[in-house]
Amino acid sequence: MAKTKKPHRHYIKWTDELKEEVSNLLERGYTYPKCCEILNRRYPEYNFTLESIRSQKRSGTLSVNPRIPLSPSKYRRKKQVLEPNLLDEGKKNPYYQSTTKDIEDDDEASGHNFETHGNYAILDYRGEDNPATLDDLLASCDVDTEIWDVERYVVNKWEVAMKMGETIVHRPLFQVKAWLVRKLPVVVEFPTIKTIRPIVYKPKPRKAKKCKDRTALIIPDAQVGFRKSFDDGSLDPFHDRKALDICLQMAEKHQPDEIILLGDMLDLPEWSDKFMISPEFYWTTQPSINELYWWIKELRQYCEKMIYIEGNHELRMAKAVVKNIVAAYNLKPANEPERQVLTVPTLLALDELGVEYCGPYPDGEYWINDNLRVHHGQLARKGGGKTASAMLNDARNSEIIGHIHRHEMAQRTVHPRGGIKTYVVYSPGTVARIDGVVPAYQTRNDWQQGLALVHYQEGNGLFQIVPYNIHDGVCMADGEVIKARKTILSHLEKTIK
Numbered sequence: 001m002a003k004t005k006k007p008h009r010h011y012i013k014w015t016d017e018l019k020e021e022v023s024n025l026l027e028r029g030y031t032y033p034k035c036c037e038i039l040n041r042r043y044p045e046y047n048f049t050l051e052s053i054r055s056q057k058r059s060g061t062l063s064v065n066p067r068i069p070l071s072p073s074k075y076r077r078k079k080q081v082l083e084p085n086l087l088d089e090g091k092k093n094p095y096y097q098s099t100t101k102d103i104e105d106d107d108e109a110s111g112h113n114f115e116t117h118g119n120y121a122i123l124d125y126r127g128e129d130n131p132a133t134l135d136d137l138l139a140s141c142d143v144d145t146e147i148w149d150v151e152r153y154v155v156n157k158w159e160v161a162m163k164m165g166e167t168i169v170h171r172p173l174f175q176v177k178a179w180l181v182r183k184l185p186v187v188v189e190f191p192t193i194k195t196i197r198p199i200v201y202k203p204k205p206r207k208a209k210k211c212k213d214r215t216a217l218i219i220p221d222a223q224v225g226f227r228k229s230f231d232d233g234s235l236d237p238f239h240d241r242k243a244l245d246i247c248l249q250m251a252e253k254h255q256p257d258e259i260i261l262l263g264d265m266l267d268l269p270e271w272s273d274k275f276m277i278s279p280e281f282y283w284t285t286q287p288s289i290n291e292l293y294w295w296i297k298e299l300r301q302y303c304e305k306m307i308y309i310e311g312n313h314e315l316r317m318a319k320a321v322v323k324n325i326v327a328a329y330n331l332k333p334a335n336e337p338e339r340q341v342l343t344v345p346t347l348l349a350l351d352e353l354g355v356e357y358c359g360p361y362p363d364g365e366y367w368i369n370d371n372l373r374v375h376h377g378q379l380a381r382k383g384g385g386k387t388a389s390a391m392l393n394d395a396r397n398s399e400i401i402g403h404i405h406r407h408e409m410a411q412r413t414v415h416p417r418g419g420i421k422t423y424v425v426y427s428p429g430t431v432a433r434i435d436g437v438v439p440a441y442q443t444r445n446d447w448q449q450g451l452a453l454v455h456y457q458e459g460n461g462l463f464q465i466v467p468y469n470i471h472d473g474v475c476m477a478d479g480e481v482i483k484a485r486k487t488i489l490s491h492l493e494k495t496i497k
């Protein structure tokens with residue numbers, strides 16, 4: 001018997017104009033058959049079929065109204081064949097008709113969906129028939145295997161029980177999900193993999209200051225960084241967003257003249273040349289940069305001046321560049337001779353935010369007034385107060401340091417000729433998590449969370465350090481209890497992925 005030949009079809013020239021025309025028809029809500037009818041009238045030289053339009057949609061060149069089901073007629077037809085067999089027992093039941101109708105209306109449970117994202121696509125099939133092979137499934141869902149390759153797929157099966165009068169009928173449901181990739185990649189206008197959603201910054205007007213003193217808010221080691229889950233790719237932060245929000249609320253409350261970031265604001269575990277780099281830290285630098293940028297932008301709106309002191313962790317980036325690819329060191333764009341490309345201040349856009357970067361570690365420093373110097377610090381001694389008291393031996397002025405993640409203050413009075421001088425060494429602790437998530441030699445660290453406000457007079461004047469402790473997102477400050485805000489936390493959880 002001779003095979004029935006398909007009617008001869010002219011090769012359709014899919015010009016951009018034609019694609020746009022078809023997209024417009026589909027977006028306006030026309031069904032595929034209606035589109036064919038219109039197009040065949042407009043272009044008598046071509047023979048438009050459902051298939052020819054669908055294949056364009058499959059290859060991602062047409063945008064269509066997502067509310068239109070892809071091939072409803074085919075899907076309904078299959079169901080009508082299937083249901084009588086499955087529901088044989090139900091036929092005798094007087095409820096049979098109405099129950100069947102319910103299933104037919106149940107569009108959520110079965111059918112298929114094909115979504116393209118640039119060079120990738122996901123086919124999600126749900127239905128009562130178990131496709132014998134993957135090729136069968138692709139063919140029945142009109143996936144063009146000339147264009148798409150299956151990268152991987154999963155098959156799930158489960159049973160659905162339905163009560164029909166006195167009888168309970170079980171029927172199997174299948175789900176096949178396939179991830180596809182284009183055989184010949186196309187240029188996509190937007191990146192198809194977005195790890196981070198853009199952050200929108202809305203500056204708020206500064207409020208009038210409450211106190212007449214000049215003030216500086218000191219925020220110690222945040223160690224912004226993440227551990228990436230092998231199971232679901234989720235990011236577990238090293239930094240304590242609750243503690244950082246306390247800092248933000250303190251900045252809003254006090255409207256300080258200066259905010260000083262004490263160094264080690266980024267952890268940069270991927271850039272370490274000393275410690276083993278666990279695969280859990282791979283590809284975590286970008287979200288870390290983005291999140292710290294968000295905090296700096298938020299803090300920036302509450303102060304006149306902002307200082308960022310380089311710590312040993314920021315220095316990791318420069319060291320890694322020198323050690324691994326010296327050609328990248330000091331590299332600047334031809335049109336921006338001032339901007340080194342691969343540095344912490346460039347990546348955090350500190351210039352644009354008006355933040356002064358004080359480096360390199362360990363010499364990077366900032367003088368609040370002639371008597372009080374701020375730097376990240378190098379010395380770390382075990383035990384409360386030990387580092388601060390050891391530093392006093394060589395002190396020739398008062399100092400605020402970070403680095404040790406302990407809340408310490410020690411003072412020493414000396415008697416030079418003609419007067420008495422008291423020096424203070426103070427460390428506000430850390431705003432990183434202290435529950436063992438931050439990479440360190442051990443997980444049970446003797447660390448404390450805190451921050452400080454410094455009241456000061458300019459020049460050779462007085463200063464007063466006011467320390468604040470943070471306990472699990474709560475801080476008792478100046479007669480009120482400040483708590484971390486859930487809105488900020490959930491915003492960041494949603495934004496940084």
Ligand SMILES: [Mn+2]
Nearest residue numbers: 264311312403
């Ligand atoms: Mn440090």
